[in-house]
Amino acid sequence: MKRPEILKILQELVHARGPSGHEDEVRKYCRKKLTKLCDKITEDPAGNLIGFIKGKKSNDPIRLMAHMDELSLIVKRINEDGSLRVNPVGGLLPSDLGQGPVEILGDTKIFTGIISAHCIHVTEETKGRWRSVPHGEGKMPRWDEMTIFTGKTVKELEKAGVHSGTRVVVSQSRRQIEEVGSYLGGYFFDNRAAIAIGLCTLSLMKKKPHQDIYFVLTTEEEIGCHGASFASRTLPGHTTIAIDVGPAEEEYAIDLNENPIVVYQDSFGVYTKSLTDDLLKAGKKARLKPQCATWGNYGSDASAAKRYGQTAKSGLICIPTRNTHGFEIIHKDGIMNVAKLLHTYLSMLN
DSSP states (O other): OOHHHHHHHHHHHHHSOOBTTOOHHHHHHHHHHHTTTOSEEEEOTTOOEEEEEOOSEEEEEEEEEEEOOBOEEEEEEEOTTSOEEEEEESSOOHHHHOSOEEEEEOSSOEEEEEEEOOOSSOOTTSTTOOOOOGGGOSOOOOGGGOEEEOSOOHHHHHHTTOOTTOEEEEOGGGOOOEEETTEEEEETHHHHHHHHHHHHHHHHOOSOOSEEEEEEEESOGGGTOHHHHHHHHHSSOSEEEEEEEEEOOGGGTOOSSSOOEEEEEETTEEOOHHHHHHHHHHHHHTTOOOEEEEOSSOOOHHHHHHHTTSOSEEEEEEEEEBSTTSEEEEETTHHHHHHHHHHHHHHHOO
16 A cells, blocks of 8 residues: 555544444444455454455464554533533543544434533632643643533433433544644544554455464453453464554653554563564564564553463554554554564464
């Protein structure tokens, strides 16, 4: 794939709504894309979309995983004034979104709301005031200090099918990807960039792979890797490789550039050394400059599966990303380079 096609796919993926447990739009889009790349496409009871590519051998299938879900909010209650009290679904902070537009996914209608806090021009007399003090010193706002302004009455919300459990997502107006020199900025590169990497990898495969491949687009990763756990338990194979974003931070000596990241450890444990070493060799064989990392405060579909005994071998490759879980930044060539590493690894198998 050329860069313009990759950007087009990424933008279409970002526009698709996919809160955890409600990944329908992303699944529908990916199904269309996988039709020309896979021998068979199925959906399992956990909602995972599985693209199967028949290999020369079936004795040791490879499971590639990228999650479909995005960070979102969920309605806790409807207040008397028609505003919504919400909780995060996944590791999402108010500062990640700011006081901006969202979409409320009612059962019968989707409509716009606005993340709202009290005005800055108030005193402590205003209860629930956003905890801030002059000169920006103080504590970050919490979700229990925020509401979603809807401009609707309680009856109008109920008629639209809004209730406790309704998902709230970033508005379409904020899902446009921005080009900043050699970089791209946007919401939900975690994990739409990884899905794009998987699609690019499959497009690079001109010959039948050595082993059967299951490309698993998983559900509910952001809240516990539930889809991956089910797929790892039910699909054949002992090797699971996750594709995800990786924090480009000085703490990990990771640069925000086009070079893939091969991960040796995260909060769930260590990745399989032999597999990870092979991924690193593949990156070098592809004439890339892979970066190595050990993550803190991080987990993936693959490390979760290994932690709970659902896979024997685990690996993780990442695209360097800044502002993870916010308006994220990646290099324009990052997607294709991670795909080249993964394609080279699959070509090395025998």
